[in-house]
Amino acid sequence: xxxxxxxxxxxxxxxxxxxxxxxxxxxxAEGAPVPSVRQVSSDYQINHxxxxxxxxxxxxxxxxxxxxxxxxxVVPGARELLNRTEKKKFIETELxxxxxxxxxxxxxxxxxxxxxxxxxxxx
Amino acid sequence: xxxxxxxxxxxxxxxxxxxxxxxxxxxxAEGAPVPSVRQVSSDYQINHxxxxxxxxxxxxxxxxxxxxxxxxxVVPGARELLNRTEKKKFIETELxxxxxxxxxxxxxxxxxxxxxxxxxxxx
Amino acid sequence: xxxxxxxxxxxxxxxxxxxxxxxxxxxxAEGAPVPSVRQVSSDYQINHxxxxxxxxxxxxxxxxxxxxxxxxxVVPGARELLNRTEKKKFIETELxxxxxxxxxxxxxxxxxxxxxxxxxxxx
Amino acid sequence: xxxxxxxxxxxxxxxxxxxxxxxxxxxxAEGAPVPSVRQVSSDYQINHxxxxxxxxxxxxxxxxxxxxxxxxxVVPGARELLNRTEKKKFIETELxxxxxxxxxxxxxxxxxxxxxxxxxxxx
DNA sequence: GTGGTCTAGACCACT
DNA sequence: GTGGTCTAGACCACA
Numbered sequence: 001x002x003x004x005x006x007x008x009x010x011x012x013x014x015x016x017x018x019x020x021x022x023x024x025x026x027x028x029a030e031g032a033p034v035p036s037v038r039q040v041s042s043d044y045q046i047n048h049x050x051x052x053x054x055x056x057x058x059x060x061x062x063x064x065x066x067x068x069x070x071x072x073x074v075v076p077g078a079r080e081l082l083n084r085t086e087k088k089k090f091i092e093t094e095l096x097x098x099x100x101x102x103x104x105x106x107x108x109x110x111x112x113x114x115x116x117x118x119x120x121x122x123x
Numbered sequence: 124x125x126x127x128x129x130x131x132x133x134x135x136x137x138x139x140x141x142x143x144x145x146x147x148x149x150x151x152a153e154g155a156p157v158p159s160v161r162q163v164s165s166d167y168q169i170n171h172x173x174x175x176x177x178x179x180x181x182x183x184x185x186x187x188x189x190x191x192x193x194x195x196x197v198v199p200g201a202r203e204l205l206n207r208t209e210k211k212k213f214i215e216t217e218l219x220x221x222x223x224x225x226x227x228x229x230x231x232x233x234x235x236x237x238x239x240x241x242x243x244x245x246x
Numbered sequence: 247x248x249x250x251x252x253x254x255x256x257x258x259x260x261x262x263x264x265x266x267x268x269x270x271x272x273x274x275a276e277g278a279p280v281p282s283v284r285q286v287s288s289d290y291q292i293n294h295x296x297x298x299x300x301x302x303x304x305x306x307x308x309x310x311x312x313x314x315x316x317x318x319x320v321v322p323g324a325r326e327l328l329n330r331t332e333k334k335k336f337i338e339t340e341l342x343x344x345x346x347x348x349x350x351x352x353x354x355x356x357x358x359x360x361x362x363x364x365x366x367x368x369x
Numbered sequence: 370x371x372x373x374x375x376x377x378x379x380x381x382x383x384x385x386x387x388x389x390x391x392x393x394x395x396x397x398a399e400g401a402p403v404p405s406v407r408q409v410s411s412d413y414q415i416n417h418x419x420x421x422x423x424x425x426x427x428x429x430x431x432x433x434x435x436x437x438x439x440x441x442x443v444v445p446g447a448r449e450l451l452n453r454t455e456k457k458k459f460i461e462t463e464l465x466x467x468x469x470x471x472x473x474x475x476x477x478x479x480x481x482x483x484x485x486x487x488x489x490x491x492x
Numbered sequence: 493g494t495g496g497t498c499t500a501g502a503c504c505a506c507t
Numbered sequence: 508g509t510g511g512t513c514t515a516g517a518c519c520a521c522a
Contacts, residue, residue: 341488418497
C-alpha cells in the first residue's frame with residue numbers, strides 16, 4: 001500500500017486503484033468516509049491536486065460521493081458495483097487479449113493452467 | 124491490422140508489435156525485406172519519424188537489420204529469437220500479473236480455464 | 247422537501263429557498279413563528295451554523311424577524327414583498343436566460359408553450 | 370466570446386461551454402482540429418491546466434478526440450450528438466424546473482408566452 | 493510542436 | 508475542518 005514514484009503509472013491512478021481495492025476488500029466500508037484529500041496529501045507527501053484528481057474519478061465512477069463541507073464517502077452499494085463492473089471488464093476485454101497473446105506465442109492451455117495452479121499454491 | 128490513434132499505446136509501439144506478430148506468424152519471412160519507412164508512412168498516414176523509431180527498436184532487439192541502400196530485412200533466426208524472448212517475458216511478467224488480477228477479482232482457476240478453452244475452440 | 251446533499255446548490259441556499267416557497271404558498275403564515283434553528287438542525291441533520299446562515303439571509307431580505315427570547319417570525323407583508331421581488335428577479339434575469347437557452351437549442355416557442363401547458367394540466 | 374473572470378462560473382466550464390457552442394454553430398467543424406491547449410492558454414492568458422481540464426471534459430463527453438502528438442479534434446457526429454443530448458437534458462430537467470418556478474410565482478402561461486415572443490422579436 | 497503529470501502555494505465557499 | 512479552482516513553472520513522452 002505505497003506509492004510507486006518511478007512507475008510509469010501516474011500517481012493519481014495508483015491512488016484510484018488503492019481506493020478501489022480497499023473498497024473491494026472492505027477496509028473502506030460502504031457509507032463510511034474516506035480519508036480527506038488533505039489527509040492523504042500530507043500522509044503520502046503528494047500534492048493535493050493529484051489526490052483530488054483521483055477522488056474525482058472515483059466520484060465519476062460512482063464509487064464515492066461528496067457531502068458538502070464534510071468530505072467524501074463510500075457510496076452504499078459500491079462494493080457490489082465494483083464486483084460487477086470490474087469482473088465484466090475483465091472477462092470482456094482482458095481475457096480475450098490474454099487468450100490471443102497466448103495463442104500468438106504458441107503456448108498450450110495445459111501449460112498456462114499448470115503455471116497458474118503453481119502460482120496459486122504459493123500464496 | 125490498423126492503427127489505434129486514441130489508444131493509450133503509442134503509435135510506434137503499435138507498429139513495432141505489428142511487425143513482431145508478422146514475423147511470428149511468418150507473414151514477414153526471415154531474410155525477406157520489410158516495407159520501407161516511406162511505404163509504411165504513406166500507407167498508414169504516419170509521420171516517417173514514428174515509423175523510423177519503431178524500426179530502430181526492432182533493429183536494437185535484433186529482429187531487423189539495415190542494408191545500406193536496400194532497406195530493412197528480417198534477420199535470419201528472428202522467429203526463433205522472438206519465440207524465446209517473448210515467451211520468457213510472458214511467463215516472467217505477464218502471467219504473474221494476470222494471476223494476481225484473477226485472484227484480486229476472486230475468479231476461480233476453473234472458470235478461467237473453461238473460458239480460455241471456449242475461446243480457443245472458436246478459432 | 248428534502249435536502250440534496252450532493253447538489254451543486256449549497257445547503258443554506260436550499261434551506262432559504264424552502265422557507266421562501268413556504269411563505270409564498272402560505273404554509274408559513276405571516277406573523278407566525280418559523281421552526282427554531284435547533285429544530286431544523288435536528289430534523290434535517292444539518293449543522294446549526296448552516297441553518298442560522300439561511301435564517302440570517304432571510305432576515306436580511308426582510309422576510310423574517312428575530313424576537314429576542316421567542317425565535318424567528320414571518321414578517322407581516324412578507325408574502326406580498328416576495329411576490330414583488332421574486333417576480334421582478336424572475337422577469338429580469340431568469341426569463342431572458344431561459345429565452346437565450348431555448349434559442350441556442352433551436353427549439354420553437356410553440357413547442358415550449360405546448361410542453362408548459364401539458365405540465366400545467368397535470369397538476 | 371470572452372472569459373468572465375469575476376463570474377461564479379469556473380473558467381474551465383466557461384471554456385467548455387464556448388467549445389460546445391462553437392461546435393453547435395459550426396465554427397468548429399467536425400473532424401477539424403480545435404485550438405491547442407497551449408494556444409488557448411496563451412490567447413486568453415489562462416493556465417494551461419485549466420484549459421486542459423475543459424478539453425478533458427469534452428473528450429469525456431465524446432465531443433473531442435485526442436490524436437497522440439497531434440492535438441484534439443472534433444469527433445465526427447459531435448454536432449448531432451450535442452443536439453440530441455442537450456435538447457433531451459433541457460426538456461427533462463430544465464423545463465420542468467422552469468415550469469415549477471413559474472407556477473410558484475403565480476405567473477400565467479399567457480404572460481410567459483407573451484414575454485418570450487417579445488424577446489424573440491427583438492433579435 | 494502536441495497533451496499528460498506533478499509541485500508548491502494561493503484564495504474561495506461551504507459546514 | 509472540507510473540497511474547488513486557479514496560477515506559474517517544471518519535466519515527460521509522443522509525433
